[in-house]
Amino acid sequence: MTSRAASTTARSGRRPGNPDTKELILTAARNQFADTGFERTSVRAIAAEAGVDSALVHHYFGTKRALFLAAVDMPVDPQLILGAVLDAPVEEIGELLLRGVLGVWESPQGTAVLAAFRAAISGESTGLVSNFLTEVILRQLVGRFDDPPGSGPLRATLVASQLSGLLITRYLLRLEPIASLSVDEVVALVGPTVQRYLTGAVG
Amino acid sequence: MTSRAASTTARSGRRPGNPDTKELILTAARNQFADTGFERTSVRAIAAEAGVDSALVHHYFGTKRALFLAAVDMPVDPQLILGAVLDAPVEEIGELLLRGVLGVWESPQGTAVLAAFRAAISGESTGLVSNFLTEVILRQLVGRFDDPPGSGPLRATLVASQLSGLLITRYLLRLEPIASLSVDEVVALVGPTVQRYLTGAVG
Numbered sequence: 329m330t331s332r333a334a335s336t337t338a339r340s341g342r343r344p345g346n347p348d349t350k351e352l353i354l355t356a357a358r359n360q361f362a363d364t365g366f367e368r369t370s371v372r373a374i375a376a377e378a379g380v381d382s383a384l385v386h387h388y389f390g391t392k393r394a395l396f397l398a399a400v401d402m403p404v405d406p407q408l409i410l411g412a413v414l415d416a417p418v419e420e421i422g423e424l425l426l427r428g429v430l431g432v433w434e435s436p437q438g439t440a441v442l443a444a445f446r447a448a449i450s451g452e453s454t455g456l457v458s459n460f461l462t463e464v465i466l467r468q469l470v471g472r473f474d475d476p477p478g479s480g481p482l483r484a485t486l487v488a489s490q491l492s493g494l495l496i497t498r499y500l501l502r503l504e505p506i507a508s509l510s511v512d513e514v515v516a517l518v519g520p521t522v523q524r525y526l527t528g529a530v531g
Numbered sequence: 532m533t534s535r536a537a538s539t540t541a542r543s544g545r546r547p548g549n550p551d552t553k554e555l556i557l558t559a560a561r562n563q564f565a566d567t568g569f570e571r572t573s574v575r576a577i578a579a580e581a582g583v584d585s586a587l588v589h590h591y592f593g594t595k596r597a598l599f600l601a602a603v604d605m606p607v608d609p610q611l612i613l614g615a616v617l618d619a620p621v622e623e624i625g626e627l628l629l630r631g632v633l634g635v636w637e638s639p640q641g642t643a644v645l646a647a648f649r650a651a652i653s654g655e656s657t658g659l660v661s662n663f664l665t666e667v668i669l670r671q672l673v674g675r676f677d678d679p680p681g682s683g684p685l686r687a688t689l690v691a692s693q694l695s696g697l698l699i700t701r702y703l704l705r706l707e708p709i710a711s712l713s714v715d716e717v718v719a720l721v722g723p724t725v726q727r728y729l730t731g732a733v734g
Contacts, residue, residue, distance in 0.1 A: 493696020506688035
């Protein structure tokens with residue numbers, strides 16, 4: 329879709345190309361995602377609340393998933409990490425998952441990830457991020473690690489508990505010496521925890 | 532010391548009993564602790580910056596430690612937990628430490644602990660809390676779990692990484708099912724991680 333088409337589409341609503349329009353869409357998206365969850369929220373409903381055409385929403389933000397990531401200020405799609413590790417041998421997933429997450433945190437985008445995480449912890453987007461993590465990201469781990477059946481959700485949230493705490497202590501609070509370890513050292517120390525949560529006994 | 536004595540003490544400085552005086556002391560305390568760390572900061576220096584007598588600081592806040600906890604809005608002294616577990620048999624410490632921490636988080640004071648943690652993560656008190664955790668709290672774990680010699684600080688921060696993440700996922704983000712587990716279930720699942728960080732191999 330060209331920006332000319334977007335202009336036409338938006339004619340019945342607010343002025344096209346107006347930065348306020350994007351912000352209206354993002355606000356509507358936050359409301360809708362928070363109210364009904366990621367899966368059950370439609371782009372159509374978001375567009376309706378923002379007073380624009382669905383096509384304009386797609387034009388500005390792409391997919392519903394991309395709109396969500398923009399709405400919660402998430403600079404990197406967690407899917408990029410998960411996709412790379414979910415097909416690995418089961419006994420290597422703990423280390424691979426941890427290494428993938430650390431790779432993002434250590435990358436040039438890491439600062440933005442930290443800022444988004446900090447905002448999620450302290451601000452009003454907590455419900456949104458939690459919802460997205462649970463519905464979209466953790467669900468994929470759940471399907472892969474569900475032995476015995478039904479244990480998947482617990483395993484996924486246990487993994488989340490270790491990863492979020494690592495983010496906080498190493499990158500936010502910068503506690504030493506964990507803040508100065510190499511990625512390999514972190515993986516050697518914390519990888520077994522992630523692996524145990526994914527494949528170990530869970531009672 | 533009576534409040535009459537405090538009034539006399541403060542006569543040369545600002546008006547006694549003035550809520551602003553307490554706030555001046557707290558602000559000075561935050562500055563001093565942030566600049567020079569918990570151990571090297573003196574109540575005398577804080578009083579000097581606030582323009583009051585040291586005795587007034589002690590009158591309002593008690594010990595330097597209590598003043599610190601007030602300055603960072605920490606409602607429960609972490610020492611209460613540590614003291615109870617540091618003398619236990621080494622192989623039980625992981626479970627005891629975790630159970631003690633969960634006990635505070637689940638108590639009526641838990642909400643206040645959460646608020647303080649959230650503020651520390653998002654606000655300017657990050658450096659203060661990090662400093663206190665490192666200098667005062669973690670140091671005690673360090674001394675008890677330093678096998679091989681020198682591994683103590685690493686062990687303590689690894690424990691902090693799991694505990695802070697548990698706080699976030701279970702109490703702040705309330706991810707399910709980890710948010711709804713009983714304390715016993717959490718201890719059974721996460722206790723071995725804490726124990727491994729304290730006494731397992733760390734390369």
